[in-house]
Every structure is written in C-alpha cells, then in structure tokens.
Amino acid sequence: xxxIGFVVFPNFYLLGFSAVTAFELANAVLGEPAYGVxxxxxxxxxxxxxxxxxVETQAFGxxxxxxxxxxxxxETDIVSAALTTFVRRSLDTSRxxxxxxxxxxxxxxxxxxxxxxxxxxxxxxxxxxxxxxxxTVEEDQIFIVDGPVWTSAGMTATxxxxxxMIEKDHGxxxxxxxxxKLVIYHRRAGGQSQFSTLLDLEPKSDKIQKAIDHANAxxxxxxxxxxxxxxxxxxxxxxxxAFGAETGQTPAKAIEHLRVEAARxxxxxxxxxxxxxxxxxxxxxRERMRRAFLRTxxxxxxxxxxxxxxxxxxxxxxxxxxxxxxxxR
Numbered sequence: 153x154x155x156i157g158f159v160v161f162p163n164f165y166l167l168g169f170s171a172v173t174a175f176e177l178a179n180a181v182l183g184e185p186a187y188g189v190x191x192x193x194x195x196x197x198x199x200x201x202x203x204x205x206x207v208e209t210q211a212f213g214x215x216x217x218x219x220x221x222x223x224x225x226x227e228t229d230i231v232s233a234a235l236t237t238f239v240r241r242s243l244d245t246s247r248x249x250x251x252x253x254x255x256x257x258x259x260x261x262x263x264x265x266x267x268x269x270x271x272x273x274x275x276x277x278x279x280x281x282x283x284x285x286x287x288t289v290e291e292d293q294i295f296i297v298d299g300p301v302w303t304s305a306g307m308t309a310t311x312x313x314x315x316x317m318i319e320k321d322h323g324x325x326x327x328x329x330x331x332x333k334l335v336i337y338h339r340r341a342g343g344q345s346q347f348s349t350l351l352d353l354e355p356k357s358d359k360i361q362k363a364i365d366h367a368n369a370x371x372x373x374x375x376x377x378x379x380x381x382x383x384x385x386x387x388x389x390x391x392x393x394a395f396g397a398e399t400g401q402t403p404a405k406a407i408e409h410l411r412v413e414a415a416r417x418x419x420x421x422x423x424x425x426x427x428x429x430x431x432x433x434x435x436x437x438r439e440r441m442r443r444a445f446l447r448t449x450x451x452x453x454x455x456x457x458x459x460x461x462x463x464x465x466x467x468x469x470x471x472x473x474x475x476x477x478x479x480x481r
Contacts (some may be wrong), residue, residue: 154321156189157217157246159238160209161201161230163202164223168252171221174314174330181329190217194234202226212238216245219317224253224306228276236262243300246302252295253306260284268298273306276450291299311336325449353406355398359384363391364406371411371434377403407434412448415441426453 158172175187193199196211202225220242239262242249243292251259253445257280258273259265266286271277277291290296295304295313304313311334319327355361363384380403381391395403411433418429426438435441438453445453 153185153188153216153217156187157192157215157220157242158189158223159220159235160199160202160207160223161193161194161226162223164199164225165307166201166203166205168221168223168255168310170308171310171314173250174189174311174318174334174382177333178318178322178326181326181333186322190215194232194238213378217242218247220246220249222249222251222255222258224251224255224273224310226254228254228257228279230254230258231261231428232244232427239264246300248300248317249303249304250302250313252310254303256280256303259303260287262371264301265303268301270301270303271296271298271300271305273304275306278396327397353399353401355395357394357398359386360395360398363395363403364410367403368410368414371407371414373433373434375407375434408444409448411435411441412444415445415453416449416456419453422461429453 156172156175172189179185179187184291191207194212195208196204196209196467199209200206211225215445222239222405235258237266239249239259243264249259249264253273254276256270257276260270260280260283265284267288269288269290270280270281271293271428273291274291277289279374281289293305294309295302297316302313302317303332304310305387313368315331318330321334355364363380366383367380373379374392377388377392380395381388384394384466386390392403395401395406401409414433415429417433418424418432422433426441429436430436431439433441435444446450449456
C-alpha cells in the first residue's frame, strides 16, 4: 500500500481534501487498497478548517509516508519549528512531497524549494518569489514536478496534481477512470495556463480594451502596433506606453498569448492541421507556433492536440455508457 500523510493546520482549505477523494476512488478503480491516507497535524486531535469544519488528525510522530501532502490555507506564513522539521524529514524519507496553492510557502520556508521550480495560486506568485528569491516561481502553471517535490496552483488544481500522481503510480487508464468518477475532464496538463489571456490583460481604459478586442477578432492579420494604435485613437508611442502600463505586457507578447489561446482551442477540436491552424491564428508557420506554445504554456501543439483527442474519446465513451443505462431502464 502507498501511504499518504496529509498535513493540515488551523484555517486550512477543505478543498484540498479533494485530493484525498481522488486517491479513495483510485482504490475503487483498482479494486484494492492501493492508497492509505492519514491526516496529520503538529499537535494531533481536532483541527479547525477555514470553513468551520473540524477534522480529526494524528500528531506527526516518527511515521514515514510514501507521499506527504501539505494543505493550503488562508495564511501564507504558517511556520513552526516542528512543521519545518517535518517538511525536511519528509523530503528525506518520502518518495515525494507536495503542496498546492499557499502550501508552497510551507515548503519554501523549510528551504526545500531552493533551486527548484515551483508554482502556487497566481494571486500569491509574486509574494512567493519576493520572499524566496532562490525559488524559480512559474505562476502560469497548473502544477510543477521538480524531482520529488510537487507544487500546484490553487483550488481545483489540487485534483489535477492528484490525478497526475495516480497516473505516475498506476498508469493513464487508472487516472482516466478516476477522473470519470470525479465527473471532471481528465487532468489538465501541468503546463496549462491558470487563467485566460483576456481575463489576465484586464485593461483599465476603453481605448486599450477596444484595441485588444480588435486584435482578438483579427488574429489572422499581422496586427502591427500602428494598426492597434489607430484603433485605440493613439499614436504608436502613446499606445505602447499605455498598453504596458494597463496590462503589464507589451502588445507583441499579449497578441502572442491570444494567438496561442486561439490555436489551443482549435487543436482541442482536432479538425484542422497544424499548418492550417498556424495560418488561421496569425503565426507565420507551424514552427513559430511551436516556439510560441513552448514559451507560453510549456508544451508543443502536438501535446495539446493529444490531450484534446483523449478528452473527446472519453466523452464518446461516456455517451455510450449513458445510452446503455437508458436502454437498461
């Protein structure tokens, strides 16, 4: 049995327990107790979550676990000598340690993220990087695996990380079956963006918003700064400065992100070739599109297409299952 120690502390988020459910369902899929979960805390006993629900826990003790997962919580400065010692010991005695969302701060405080890549909820990424400069924080990731250390974005990304662990332990088919039982799309890839490009830009003025809307509707065109500036009613210099001030990005980088997002949607549908998609969204050729994908989401277009194809196949399987159920009735 693969043993999992799930560490909680006062004001932890209950949503982190979705990972526990994923492992529970893996046991059901496999037909055996492949995973055993023990909920831990520094003192043991009842621990109050941020939602007001209390959870029974065991004290850290000397037990070793195959996987140790640290919960996320309201605060980012959950620090104690005992917790730090347990983090460091777990890195030595466990196959892997993991932390979603603000749990990354617990690992960083213990020094185990030094020299490693890590992610967290986008809201806390800048703070994590500022407080722990030896950590390479990549905010635009669903989850990151760096050696034995796993970190993920916030909230439902905990499920993506748990499914990735199950896939690593027992293969893709088991992970898919668990995802279906959870009634979710199979886990998002680790390199997938945490948020939409359009939501991320969030300009403050109507002029810049108008230019972004124009760009998104005309991605196939070259979309020069001069063209966008004309749409916004500004000079090219004024436009570039205003765009950067309001969005935190250059026009070129924002357009690249919009093109990647549009291309990803077309790839997931699976009907068009890479060459056609590159042309449709304004990349000069498929090689430039590939490089843009690697810069933006850390995966080539082929990987995104494969994930989309798997999702459609699962959807078809689900339709067959539902039709069988209806006919049985």
